[in-house]
Amino acid sequence: MTELELKNVSKAYGEHVVLRGFSHVFEAGRVTAILGPSGCGKTTLLRLIAGLETPDSGDILGAAEGGLSMVFQEDRLPLQLTGVDCLRCVLKKAPDRDERILSALRALGLGDSLAQPVREYSGGMRRRIALARALLFPAPLVLMDEPFKGLDDATRNRAINFSRWMLTGRTALLVTHDPHDVAGLDAAILRLEDSAR
Amino acid sequence: MSLKNPRLRRLLAAAFWLLVWQLAAMTVGQPILLASPAATLARLAELVQTGGFWRSILFTLGHILAGFLLAAAAGMGLAALAGRFGLVADLLSPLLAAMRSVPVASFVIAALIWVPSRRLSVLIAFVIVLPVIYAGTLDGLRQIDSQLMEMARLFRMSRRNRFRVIVLPAALPSVASALSVAVGLAWKSGVAAEVIGIPGGSIGEKLYKAKVYLATPDLFAWTLVIVLISAGCAKLVRLGLKAVRRLEVKSA
Numbered sequence: 001m002t003e004l005e006l007k008n009v010s011k012a013y014g015e016h017v018v019l020r021g022f023s024h025v026f027e028a029g030r031v032t033a034i035l036g037p038s039g040c041g042k043t044t045l046l047r048l049i050a051g052l053e054t055p056d057s058g059d060i061l062g063a064a065e066g067g068l069s070m071v072f073q074e075d076r077l078p079l080q081l082t083g084v085d086c087l088r089c090v091l092k093k094a095p096d097r098d099e100r101i102l103s104a105l106r107a108l109g110l111g112d113s114l115a116q117p118v119r120e121y122s123g124g125m126r127r128r129i130a131l132a133r134a135l136l137f138p139a140p141l142v143l144m145d146e147p148f149k150g151l152d153d154a155t156r157n158r159a160i161n162f163s164r165w166m167l168t169g170r171t172a173l174l175v176t177h178d179p180h181d182v183a184g185l186d187a188a189i190l191r192l193e194d195s196a197r
Numbered sequence: 198m199s200l201k202n203p204r205l206r207r208l209l210a211a212a213f214w215l216l217v218w219q220l221a222a223m224t225v226g227q228p229i230l231l232a233s234p235a236a237t238l239a240r241l242a243e244l245v246q247t248g249g250f251w252r253s254i255l256f257t258l259g260h261i262l263a264g265f266l267l268a269a270a271a272g273m274g275l276a277a278l279a280g281r282f283g284l285v286a287d288l289l290s291p292l293l294a295a296m297r298s299v300p301v302a303s304f305v306i307a308a309l310i311w312v313p314s315r316r317l318s319v320l321i322a323f324v325i326v327l328p329v330i331y332a333g334t335l336d337g338l339r340q341i342d343s344q345l346m347e348m349a350r351l352f353r354m355s356r357r358n359r360f361r362v363i364v365l366p367a368a369l370p371s372v373a374s375a376l377s378v379a380v381g382l383a384w385k386s387g388v389a390a391e392v393i394g395i396p397g398g399s400i401g402e403k404l405y406k407a408k409v410y411l412a413t414p415d416l417f418a419w420t421l422v423i424v425l426i427s428a429g430c431a432k433l434v435r436l437g438l439k440a441v442r443r444l445e446v447k448s449a
Contacts, residue, residue: 050351069352076348078362080445089362090352137352 003028004049004141004171009058011044018044021058024190031172033182036192042175043073045192046143049173062141069137071147075130079119083110083129086118090133104132107162109155123150131159135166142172148181160184232414237421240414249398257318257400258426261387264322265380265430271323272330273372279331280338293328301325301386305393314394318401321390322383329382333375337368365445373438380434384427 004026011019018041026032034042047053049063050070077086087101105111108128118126131147147163148156164185174187182189200206215234222233232240244250279286301321308320341364349359391401400419407415 052347052351067353070348072344072348074344076344078345078366080366081362089358090349090354133352 003062004173005059005061006045006049007059007061009048009055009060011041011048011053011055019048019055023058026171026173026190027188028171029169031167031174031185031187032190033174033176033185033187034190034192035176035182040192042192043145046070046145046173046175049141050143065140067139068141068143069134069139070143071130071134071145073145075126077118077126077129077133080117082114082117083121083125083132084114086129087133087136090137100136101132104136104162104166105129107158107165108132109158124152124155127151128155128159131163135163140170142167142170144172145175146177147174148176148178156180157184229411229413232417236414237417241418241421244415244418252398253400253403254422254426256396256398257388257391260316260318260399261322261383262430264319264387265326265383267319268323268326268383269330269376269379272327272375273334275327276331276334276338279335286335289331293331296324296328301389302393305390308390309394314396317394317396318387318390318399322387325386326379326383329379330372330375333371333379334368336375337371338364340367340371342367361445365441369438369442369445376434376438377431380430381427384423384430388423 006022006024009019009022010017022041022045034045036042044053048055049060050068051063078089081089083105084098084101087104088097091097091101102111102114105114105128108131110125110128110132113121113125118129121129127147127150131144134142134144134147144163148159151159160181161184167185172185174181174185176182181187200209219234222228222231222236225231228236275285275289279289304321304324305317308317312320345363346359348354349363354362388401388404391399392405393401395402395405400423403419404416407413407419
């Protein structure tokens with residue numbers, strides 16, 4: 001299991017300090033919910049761990065082992081592809097690939113819209129494709145930036161249940177503002193404003 | 198067919214202008230000043246029966262297409278480099294600005310000092326087409342969604358899929374329009390170069406001789422040939438692009 005540790009990580013954009021000497025050990029094989037007010041550095045923290053940004057100082061240990069996947073703040077889907085193709089193009093060819101994709105889409109309530117391009121999907125449908133992509137990608141570490149944003153209550157519960165099942169045994173970081181997400185995923189809690197600044 | 202049919206309307210419009218041309222030629226009454234459509238077609242019918250006609254077409258077609266294809270490859274390659282390295286873009290910018298603004302005639306006369314006139318149209322088509330393809334490709338590359346590219350890197354998407362799923366759909370419209378414009382420019386500039394350089398056995402040479410001998414029906418017939426071949430090349434480019442577009446549809 002991937003243990004993820006941040007040691008004295010600092011990051012600033014010009015004058016604006018986002019993280020100052022932040023340290024934390026994330027529990028391996030469990031979801032940790034990162035809570036805090038807007039602009040406190042939650043997304044920056046995920047981007048640093050993903051290697052999309054480099055810290056000004058400090059160390060990030062364990063993130064690179066075995067790879068990681070991510071639900072970005074934006075959906076980041078190629079709009080001309082169908083939902084299935086969006087997932088195919090990041091998953092290695094395997095005999096059961098399509099079957100896994102289809103059962104994930106069904107579990108997320110997307111079984112009826114497979115033939116249309118993502119361009120024609122609603123915001124909530126796109127969000128679920130982005131979530132399915134991160135969950136199906138075979139990485140031991142999953143970073144999720146408000147993955148259930150824009151979903152209605154019923155769909156949200158469905159997505160949370162599917163995520164809990166797919167995240168079993170994996171280390172995951174969840175940025176959210178909703179206590180239901182934290183409870184639904186049985187997540188440990190990290191309050192960013194306490195420790196980061 | 199009713200008048201609502203767009204093909205019929207286009208045909209009627211063309212027939213209208215042919216009629217205007219024929220009436221104008223009859224009014225002028227001197228084929229040396231203005232050859233009629235009938236005289237032009239009659240001359241063309243004579244020309245197609247000569248071996249020299251087809252040899253001239255092959256000569257000019259081969260040279261202009263070579264210049265066009267070389268420029269397309271070089272323009273796309275340089276744009277890819279410039280998109281990646283800002284220094285390359287800065288370095289190329291004044292050179293390509295100069296290539297865009299220097300008149301074809303100046304290029305031709307300067308090139309005649311260095312290049313034998315037989316190769317002239319290759320070089321001229323190349324220098325005229327290169328900046329157009331470069332600018333179109335660079336513009337296309339700038340349309341690529343950087344957030345999607347970041348996603349692709351994070352999910353370790355293969356280079357092939359990155360190209361087909363992200364790069365091609367974003368960049369192709371701009372590259373396609375540059376190629377369509379450039380193929381017409383290649384013909385205009387290439388033939389102009391031949392008229393100045395007069396390489397033996399080229400279409401340009403035939404146009405030059407038509408001018409010298411005041412053979413206006415020849416001039417018109419050859420012009421018609423150039424327009425038709427240029428349109429044919431544009432059609433080929435469109436077909437090529439259609440084939441490339443097929444690559445982007447399916448992802449994996």
